[in-house]
Amino acid sequence: MRNVFLFGAAWSLGLGLAMGCGDSGDGDGNGSPSGTGAGGPENTGATCEAPADCYPGITQTDLDGEVMCLDRVRGGYCTHTCEADDACCAVDGVCKDGIAEVCSPFESTGDKMCFLSCEEGDLVPAMGQSGPVDEQEYCQREAGREFICRSSGGGSENRKVCVPGDCGVGAVCDGDAACASGLVCLTTFTGGYCGKKDCALDTDCPADSRCVEDGGATYCYRTCAGDTDCSFCRGSDVFAACRDDVAFAEAGTPGSVCVPPGL
Numbered sequence: 468m469r470n471v472f473l474f475g476a477a478w479s480l481g482l483g484l485a486m487g488c489g490d491s492g493d494g495d496g497n498g499s500p501s502g503t504g505a506g507g508p509e510n511t512g513a514t515c516e517a518p519a520d521c522y523p524g525i526t527q528t529d530l531d532g533e534v535m536c537l538d539r540v541r542g543g544y545c546t547h548t549c550e551a552d553d554a555c556c557a558v559d560g561v562c563k564d565g566i567a568e569v570c571s572p573f574e575s576t577g578d579k580m581c582f583l584s585c586e587e588g589d590l591v592p593a594m595g596q597s598g599p600v601d602e603q604e605y606c607q608r609e610a611g612r613e614f615i616c617r618s619s620g621g622g623s624e625n626r627k628v629c630v631p632g633d634c635g636v637g638a639v640c641d642g643d644a645a646c647a648s649g650l651v652c653l654t655t656f657t658g659g660y661c662g663k664k665d666c667a668l669d670t671d672c673p674a675d676s677r678c679v680e681d682g683g684a685t686y687c688y689r690t691c692a693g694d695t696d697c698s699f700c701r702g703s704d705v706f707a708a709c710r711d712d713v714a715f716a717e718a719g720t721p722g723s724v725c726v727p728p729g730l
Contacts, residue, residue, distance in 0.1 A: 507611045510561050511568055512583045512629065514542040521545035522561065531557045532581070539574060540630045541613075546580040555581035565591055566609055571628065572621035582628035583609070585616035602627065603695040613700050634700035636662045636676040637689030637707060637725045649673070653686060656727035658705025663687040669717055677724055678716035685716050688724035697725035 507513060515521050515536040522545065527534060532548035549555055549570035556562035567589035568581045583606070590600035593608060602616035606629035615632035618625055633647065638661040640652035646661035650673070653660040663671070664686055666678035672687035679688045691697050691709035701707055707725040 508545075508583065509563070511546055511555070511581050512610055512614075513545040515545045516543055518545075522547075525558060525560060529558050530561070535578070535580060537573065537576070537580065539576070541633060542631055544582075544630060546582065548578050549581050550579065563609075569626045569628065571619040571626035572624055573628075574620040579621075579624070582619060582626065582630065583614075584627065585629045586627045601693070601695055603699070605629075607695065607698060612698065612702060615699065632699065634661065635689070636673055636687060637697065637727075638700035639702060639705055653727075655682075656729060658701065658727070660686075660707070660727040662689070667716060669715075669720060677720055677722065679724055679726075680714040680716055681726070682729075688713070688726060691723050691725050 510522050510525075513521060518534040518536050520543075521534050521536060522530065530547050531554040532550075534545075534547045537544040537546055547555075552568070552570050555568035555570055562568055567584040567586075569584040569586065569589075570579050570581055572579050573582070585602045585606050587602075590602060590605050591609070592600050606614040606616045610629045611631075613631045613634060614629045616627055616629055617632070619628045635647050636650065638646065640646050640659035640661050641654075642659075643651050645659070646652055650661045650663060653662050653664060662676065663673075664684060666672050666685050666687050669677050672678050676687040676689050678685055681688075689697065689707075694706075694709050697707040697709045705728060707727045709723050710726050711723040713724055713726060
């Protein structure tokens with residue numbers, strides 16, 4: 468059984484989109500290259516519960532392919548079937564100007580669908596940015612703070628695409644319900660921080676985090692290789708820094724962690 472909601476006869480226009488992934492309330496909110504990651508995609512990549520939530524103002528007959536709400540990523544992902552990359556942006560208004568999409572299978576769905584691309588040749592620098600573009604920063608900037616660049620899992624036709632990731636440790640929160648299962652919202656930090664308190668060993672923490680002493684207490688902090696790992700699922704106003712100058716609870720623990728801002 469395919470793990471997608473197929474478009475049916477109940478297609479209706481004018482339905483509003485659900486709130487876009489990564490809407491942290493900062494920036495212009497329309498996904499423009501502002502470097503804020505505010506808002507979410509308006510068409511491909513938008514959150515959805517059913518196909519009717521997708522592509523407002525664009526009829527099914529206009530699109531080259533069948534509209535789908537892909538439910539294999541958190542929050543749903545608006546897309547449509549395709550045979551080649553050029554089918555993804557064949558209709559005016561479907562794709563955001565300057566942001567490429569690719570046609571790829573996704574895991575074992577059996578369908579080729581359109582996705583926001585984060586392949587090397589499609590990475591667009593932010594205004595004033597120079598040098599190589601980080602693929603994770605690109606997805607956060609152009610799609611939303613909750614998006615990551617990952618493999619589509621399409622086998623021999625695999626592509627690199629921007630999709631929502633699982634926020635996990637380090638996500639912004641205003642209560643425990645906003646965090647993944649098994650995590651609590653540490654409200655001692657600005658913007659909140661999904662994690663755990665009172666760990667003693669790294670093994671007390673989820674796999675993507677380490678036990679750190681901070682301010683007389685111990686917390687599970689998200690591991691990172693760079694700042695884009697720490698801006699994932701956090702707005703720029705509550706940015707966490709990737710640091711290696713911390714007091715790990717276990718002596719000799721290597722690496723860096725995302726340290727949240729204090730109150």
